[in-house]
Amino acid sequence: MTVPPTDTSNPDYFHRVVDCQWACPAHTDVPEYIRLIALGQFSDAYVVNRESNVFPGILGRVCDRPCEPACRRGRVEDKPVAICRLKRVAADHKDDISSRLPVIPAQKNGRKVACIGAGPASLTVANDLLPLGYEVVVFEQWDKPGGLMRTNIPAFRLPETVLAEEIGYIEQMGAQIRYNSRIDSMRKLLETGGFDAVFVGSGAPKGKELKLPGRSEGGANIHIGINWLESVAFKHLDKIGEKVLIIGVGNTAMDCCRSSLRLGAKNVKVMARKPRQFFKASEWELEDAESENVEIVVNHSPKAFVVEHGRLSGLLFEQMEYDFDASGRITAERVTGETFIAADDVILAIGQENAFPWIESDLGIEFDKWHVPVVDVQTHQSTRPGVFFGGDAAFGPKNIIWAVEHGHQAAISIHNHCMGQAVTNRLPPTLNLSSRKMGLHEWSYKNDYNPVERRLVPHVSLVERFKKISIEVELGFDAEQTAKEVERCLNCDIQTVFEAKACIECDACIDICPTDCLTITRNGEEAELAQRLKAPRKHPHQPLFVSVPLKHTARVMVKDEDLCVHCGLCAERCPTAAWDMQKSKINLPHANDHQWPSPQQRKTA
Numbered sequence: 001m002t003v004p005p006t007d008t009s010n011p012d013y014f015h016r017v018v019d020c021q022w023a024c025p026a027h028t029d030v031p032e033y034i035r036l037i038a039l040g041q042f043s044d045a046y047v048v049n050r051e052s053n054v055f056p057g058i059l060g061r062v063c064d065r066p067c068e069p070a071c072r073r074g075r076v077e078d079k080p081v082a083i084c085r086l087k088r089v090a091a092d093h094k095d096d097i098s099s100r101l102p103v104i105p106a107q108k109n110g111r112k113v114a115c116i117g118a119g120p121a122s123l124t125v126a127n128d129l130l131p132l133g134y135e136v137v138v139f140e141q142w143d144k145p146g147g148l149m150r151t152n153i154p155a156f157r158l159p160e161t162v163l164a165e166e167i168g169y170i171e172q173m174g175a176q177i178r179y180n181s182r183i184d185s186m187r188k189l190l191e192t193g194g195f196d197a198v199f200v201g202s203g204a205p206k207g208k209e210l211k212l213p214g215r216s217e218g219g220a221n222i223h224i225g226i227n228w229l230e231s232v233a234f235k236h237l238d239k240i241g242e243k244v245l246i247i248g249v250g251n252t253a254m255d256c257c258r259s260s261l262r263l264g265a266k267n268v269k270v271m272a273r274k275p276r277q278f279f280k281a282s283e284w285e286l287e288d289a290e291s292e293n294v295e296i297v298v299n300h301s302p303k304a305f306v307v308e309h310g311r312l313s314g315l316l317f318e319q320m321e322y323d324f325d326a327s328g329r330i331t332a333e334r335v336t337g338e339t340f341i342a343a344d345d346v347i348l349a350i351g352q353e354n355a356f357p358w359i360e361s362d363l364g365i366e367f368d369k370w371h372v373p374v375v376d377v378q379t380h381q382s383t384r385p386g387v388f389f390g391g392d393a394a395f396g397p398k399n400i401i402w403a404v405e406h407g408h409q410a411a412i413s414i415h416n417h418c419m420g421q422a423v424t425n426r427l428p429p430t431l432n433l434s435s436r437k438m439g440l441h442e443w444s445y446k447n448d449y450n451p452v453e454r455r456l457v458p459h460v461s462l463v464e465r466f467k468k469i470s471i472e473v474e475l476g477f478d479a480e481q482t483a484k485e486v487e488r489c490l491n492c493d494i495q496t497v498f499e500a501k502a503c504i505e506c507d508a509c510i511d512i513c514p515t516d517c518l519t520i521t522r523n524g525e526e527a528e529l530a531q532r533l534k535a536p537r538k539h540p541h542q543p544l545f546v547s548v549p550l551k552h553t554a555r556v557m558v559k560d561e562d563l564c565v566h567c568g569l570c571a572e573r574c575p576t577a578a579w580d581m582q583k584s585k586i587n588l589p590h591a592n593d594h595q596w597p598s599p600q601q602r603k604t605a
Contacts, residue, residue: 002523003556005548008497011431014584016542017561018492020083023070025405026052027588030067030083031493035445037090038486045090047100052588053087054124054404057162060088061474062153064251064282064399072490075515076565079454081488082477089482091162097169102131102592104174109133111418114195116183119147120400121391122201123167124407125414126175128591132415136175137195141182142234145171148203148392149400151230152252154259155470186359190387197386197414200373201407204392206355210247210348214305218312218346222305225252225349232259232469241344242266245315247302250280253349257294260347262469268294269341273301273320277328288473292462297341306340314342352397372396379423380410386417411591427589433582436494443568443581445494449514450487457481490565495584498557500547502578505555509570509579510534517563518570523549523556535563 006013016022020030029048036045049056063084071080111134115122118140126136144150145167149158171177183189189198207224209215215222221241225248231237244265246257249272257268270289272279275298279286290296300317307313317339323332354372359365364384366374373382375389382389390406392398413423436444458475459465465473477485510518516535523529523546530537530544537544537560545559571579 001525003526003529003544003546005556006543006545008545011429011586013543014431014433014495015429015586017495017564018584018586019070019072019542020067020081020492021586023066024052025066025402026054026408027405027586028052028067028087029493029586031489031491033090034081034083034086034486034489035491037086037482038446042090042093043095043097043100046094046097049087049090050097052404052408053401054127054407055120055166055400056087057091057166058120058149058158059401059404060084060086060091061162062149062158063087063401066401072492072565073488075563077453082454082457082485085457085474085477086482086485088476092476098172101169101173102127104130105133107133108135111135111196112137112194113197113199113414113418114139114189114193115199115201116189117141117147117200117202117391117393118145118167118177119201119203119391119403120149121393121403121407121410122147122199123170123175124404125199125201125390125411127170127173128408128411129414130170130173130175131592134415134418138175138177139181139183140177140179143179145177145179147201148205148226151233152226152255154229154232154255154262156258156262156465156473157255159470159472184358186363186365186387190363196418197388199410199414200387200389200393201391201403202356202393204352204354204397206353207348208351208353210302210350212302212304214307214312217307217310218305221312221343221345223345223347225256225347226352228347229255229259232263237263239264243314243342243344244268245341245343245346246270246349247315247346248272248349248351249286249296250349250351251282251285252352253347254281254285254289256347256349257289258292259469260345261292261294262466265345270294270296271300271302271315271317271341272296272298274330275299275322278330291459292465300339300341301335303338305346312343312346314340315346316340352392354393354396376423378409378426379413380406381413381417381423385423388413408590412589412594415591415594421594425594427593429589430587432585432587433495433497434585436581436583437571443494443571445491445581445583446487449490449565449567450484452484452488454488455481455485490567492566493584494566494568494581496559496564496566496568496570497580497582498545498547498559499578499580500550500557502576503547503550503557504576504578505550505552506575508573508575512569512573514567514569515563515565517560519558519560520550520555521558522554529558533558533560535560538562 033045033048068080115138207226240263244260299320304316318335319337366383391403539562542562547557
């Protein structure tokens with residue numbers, strides 16, 4: 001069977017070609033905001049960011065950056081565009097954007113929504129529902145907002161001023177955040193709160209334990225990572241022993257080890273049970289920790305806490321050895337010996353769990369065997385209508401940008417629920433294409449390939465950064481670095497659009513293509529067709545573009561989207577304009593796009 005012509009009318013097709021935006025859970029329009037930064041329009045770039053990710057200044061510092069591994073620049077060089085750090089540039093250099101926040105109607109719609117926890121998911125729900133006239137009340141157990149953004153991300157990575165500013169925008173829009181208001185009973189909230197819907201965004205606040213011999217005896221110096229970071233954030237704790245062991249190698253472990261150094265530790269080791277390729281921490285987090293002389297020790301499995309004279313003295317570890325298969329998976333493990341490592345304090349950073357002791361079991365809210373709520377992955381509604389979950393509270397620990405997207409989707413469902421619509425009622429995404437052609441060989445975007453390497457973000461010196469825990473380590477790009485880095489973007493949203501009926505099969509586009517991503521050949525089965533491409537197909541997960549049969553030979557134009565760098569040379573060279581460079585704009589509906597009641601319903605009401 002031959003490959004059918006590609007349906008480019010499906011919004012997902014060109015959306016997927018913008019790899020960075022496709023990979024971002026909130027689908028931030030990365031190429032657009034980078035172009036605005038290149039023009040010096042920082043406030044405009046910030047607003048483009050805020051439409052989708054809500055917290056550009058926060059995420060410009062601490063996002064897990066799923067966009068960067070997907071960046072097309074990685075096809076031609078080792079390093080992707082510094083997408084995350086450019087987001088910070090827009091946030092740091094914008095003007096006052098208060099007047100550009102969503103307009104809040106003076107006339108409310110009479111609906112009241114409760115959000116539990118003032119973390120990123122709940123704040124996103126408030127951000128999306130307030131412009132629709134909702135009264136949104138956020139219940140926060142602490143005296144400050146932010147959730148785990150505040151309590152688990154140290155100030156040297158995420159300053160208090162940045163948190164205050166971006167959460168302040170949502171309070172300015174009318175969110176009522178009730179501080180020091182822990183919810184102890186879902187039943188009471190549902191029965192007496194007077195809310196039309198409840199959103200649970202309480203995170204995953206329970207750190208995992210390590211039940212080994214000596215745990216209780218040495219407990220005074222054995223700490224749960226997220227609780228310990230919380231104590232540091234609220235200044236309940238300001239010192240730690242000189243020798244510290246961190247158990248675990250996720251991002252929380254990296255925050256714990258770096259915080260320990262700022263509280264007086266002289267020797268900090270991060271202990272990993274497996275080799276480095278299995279670490280959960282982001283590579284840049286590992287690099288930052290190692291640059292501060294944190295030692296990461298692999299293949300050591302904790303066996304027992306050692307207590308001498310009533311006090312923790314260290315840990316006994318089993319030394320591990322592993323066998324691997326061809327794909328790198330572990331096929332066997334064995335203990336090769338034991339070793340003792342001295343420690344004054346041990347911090348356990350081996351994972352987090354949901355905890356809902358305040359949700360009674362007879363409310364119709366179901367939980368699975370791991371006590372994770374049963375939540376629809378699209379609507380975020382629980383098994384009780386009107387109760388929704390998002391962020392870590394919904395599906396376990398992920399990251400901030402996922403929590404934001406959960407908030408967007410939950411807000412749509414809450415709006416539908418409150419307006420008597422099915423929570424599954426969702427508008428489809430749409431896509432606009434517009435030509436960038438200005439003349440025969442002129443384009444309204446810069447398409448020169450800039451071979452410059454990724455800029456390195458400057459840091460505070462090692463001498464200065466440990467003087468106070470609130471000193472932000474990364475300084476952000478300066479003007480010259482920004483100017484260089486924005487030029488590395490390949491404008492992936494400027495699409496190569498092909499019009500088969502204009503093609504004369506002259507091969508000019510194929511001859512000039514620098515990545516050999518184009519082939520004119522007879523059609524066939526996909527696997528066989530792939531063997532005839534001019535360049536080997538490296539990543540089959542990204543679909544090929546296949547045209548309708550060309551009029552002269554009935555062959556097809558095939559384009560490997562994975563190899564294309566959107567340089568536009570095919571369109572410049574084409575004598576018949578069969579190729580054009582067109583900007584794609586994906587429109588992904590949020591709650592504000594779901595206007596209930598509809599104009600017709602309002603007319604007949």
